[in-house]
Amino acid sequence: MKKSNFLALSALCAAFAAVAAWVLSVSGSLPESWFRLPKWGISAVGIVFLLMLFIPNIIWSKKQPQNYEESAKRENKLLLALERAGEALVSVFVLIDRRLDSFSLSPRLGYLILALILMILYELYWIKYFRSSRTLADMYSDYCGFPLAGATLPVFAVFLLGVYACNVFLTAASIILGIGHIGIHLMHKKEIEK
Template sequence: MTFGHWGFSWTGLVFSALLIAPNLFWTKNKPRGYSAAGEDRRLLVLERVGEAGTLCAALFFRDTDPGPWSGWSLWLVASAVLMLLYECWWVRYFKSGKELTDFYSSFLGVPLAGATLPVGAFLLLGIYARLIPLLFFTLVLGVGHIGIHLQHRRALERPGG
C-alpha cells in the first residue's frame, strides 16, 4: 500500500467520465416522485467528501493506470467489469418507466446497483493501485452514497411509501 505518486491518470479520467456522464443525464431524467428531502445530513456530508476525494484520487495519482500485466491486473479487470455493469444498469434505468423502484433497483443480484456498483468499481481500482487515499475516500463515499440509497429504498418499502 502506498500514499500514491502524483500524476495524471488516464484510467482515473475514464472511470470518472463513466461515473459522471450518466449522472448528468439523470438530472433531466429523475424518477417520478424523487426528492432529496429528509436525507440524513451526516450521510450527505460523507457522500460529498467521498465523491470529491474519490474523483481527485482517481484522477491525480498515476498509480491507477495499468502497468505490466500480472495476476494483480485482475483487480483492474474486475474494477472495469463493475464499471461496465454500472453503465448497463444506467441503460436499463433510462429505458425503464423511471419510477423510484427502477432507480433503487438491484441489477444481476447486486442490491442498490446504482450506488453499490460504482463504489465497488472504485474500491477495486484502489486495491489494484494499492492507493490508500483512493481506498479511504471510496469507503467514505460508500458509507454516504449507499447509506442514502438504502434510506430511500427503505422509505419505498414502508406502507404508503
C-alpha cells in the same frame, strides 16, 4: 437478502479473495507500494472511470424519477456529508494517481479487470433505468443480482481501483463514499418499501 443478491455479492467477494490470494502467493506479503505516496499526475484510467461515473449522472439529472426531490429532502445529513466528501475525495484521487495507468501482467491486474467489469455493469444498469418508466423503484432496483446497483457497483469498482493502485487514500475515500452513498440509497429504498 434475495438469493440473487447473495450470489452476486458472493461472486464478487470470491473473485476479490482469489485475486488477493494470488497476489499474496506471488509477492509473499503486502506490496511495499501501499506505504508510499501516489505517483502524482493525471491518470488516463481515472479519466475514463470518472466519465463512466459522470455521464450517466448528468443524463439522470434531466431524467430524475418522479417525487425524487421530496425524497431527497429527507436524507440523513451525516450520510449526505459523507457522500459529498467521498465523491470529492474519490474524484481527486482517481484523477491524480498515475499508478492506475501502470499496466503489467501481474495478479494485481485482476483488480483492475474486476473494477472495469463492475463499471460496465453500472453503465448497463443506467441503460436499464433510462429505458424504464423511471420511478423511484426503478432507481433503487437491483441489477444482475447486485442490490442497489446504482450505488454499490461504482463504490465497489472504486474500492478495487484503490486496491489495484495500492492507494490507501483512494481505498479510504471509497469506504467514506460507500457509507454515505449506499446508506442514502438504502434509506430511499426502505421508504419505497413502506
